[in-house]
Amino acid sequence: MIRRILVALDPDTDTRTAVRYASELARRHGASVTGLAVVDTGHIEASIRGGGIGSMYYAVKLREQLTEEAHLVARRLIEEFDAVADEEGLRHRNTVAEGVPFQRIIEDMKYHDLLVVGKEPHFFYSHPEEKNKTLVRVVHESVGPVLVVGEVYRAIHRVLIAYDGSAAAARAIQRFAQLKPFGTEVALEVLTISEDTSEARLMLSLMEEYLQEHGFILNTTVRSSESVAEEIVRFAEEVKADLVVAGAYATSGLKRWLFGSSTSALLEKTTLPLFIYH
Known part of the structure; x- marks a missing residue:
């Protein structure tokens, strides 16, 4: 049962989809x-560092300007959120906070069941083109699941679950x-993507029983591929999935897919919404 939902607001177009x-x-x-x-x-402070003592006055003025600009954007986002929530007749509340985004989101998630956030959050409102690693850090450290969405809304009718037998994947499915x-x-x-078909079939049969006990109807599939990421993307397109469910800390190729390099490779490879849990 979901009773409290947290939406992280930022200037990106995918925030409207998240709402x-x-x-x-x-x-x-x-x-x-x-x-x-x-x-x-914190990002604002980092952007104005440098220069000698003579530049301190200008740094202070720049900090004030950037902070005020950011607050104006934040208030606009809150107003837009409130307008949508009022129109939908939803019970809602709002918060404007200063600090490090991922820390505040993680703290607030202690008191919510689900986080909904856009794929490319840019919380440094004064310069929204500057990307950060907020989303990856939130997924890694959040106590609850995260629903990551893109710019385009799509109704959820078919869900692809990527299962590799790991504890992380099992937790996400649970x-x-x-x-x-x-x-x-x-x-x-x-x-399940595996070279060992018999072992994969056993894992899937156990997971099938579990999900059926929760009232779901499902199909199970075993595929063999050298590229976990590409195969999951291909399969999602094949079955016309609307959502992907995955664990955040899988020890297989799925981990490298989720958090490869400095940004999430998973977010780059698919436009589908993602239900991620560690």
């Missing part, structure tokens, strides 16, 4: 929604099954 998903989930579960806008004062964010009427496609 729409949160609204849909709130109506389905009778949940309340919290809109959180964080002014990244949270999805327990919360039932989109109900049990969604069709599940559980995919």
Whole structure:
């Protein structure tokens, strides 16, 4: 059961999509929604460092200007969020906070069941083109699951679950099954990529029993591929999935897919919404 949903607000277009998903989930579960806008004062401070004593006056003025600009954007985002929530008749609250975005989001997630956030959050409102690693850090450290969405809204009818037998993947599936964010009427496609077909079939049969006990109808598939990422993307397109469920700390190739290099390779390879849990 989902009772409290947190939406991280930022200037990106995918934030509007995040609010729409949160609204849909709130109506389905009778949940309340919290809109959180964080002014990244740490990033602002870092952007004005440098220069000698003579430049301190200008640094102070620049800090004040950037902070005020960021607060103006944050207040606008809150106003837009409140307008949507009021129109939808949702129970809602809002917060504008200063600090390090991922820390504030993680703290607030201690008191929410689900975080909904856009794929490319830019919480440094004065310069939204500057990307950061907020999303990756949030997924790694959040106590609850994260629904990551892109710019385009799509109704969730078919869900692809990437399962490699790891504890991380199992935890993600359990949270999805327990919360039932989109109900049990969604069709599940559980995919395992393995060279050992017999072992994979055994894992899938056990997971199938578990998900059926939670009221889901599902299909299971075993594939063999050298590239976990590419195969999951191909399979998602093949079955016309609307959402991917995955664990954040899998020890297989899925881990490298989720958090390869400095940004999440998973977010770069698919436009589908992602339900991620560690």
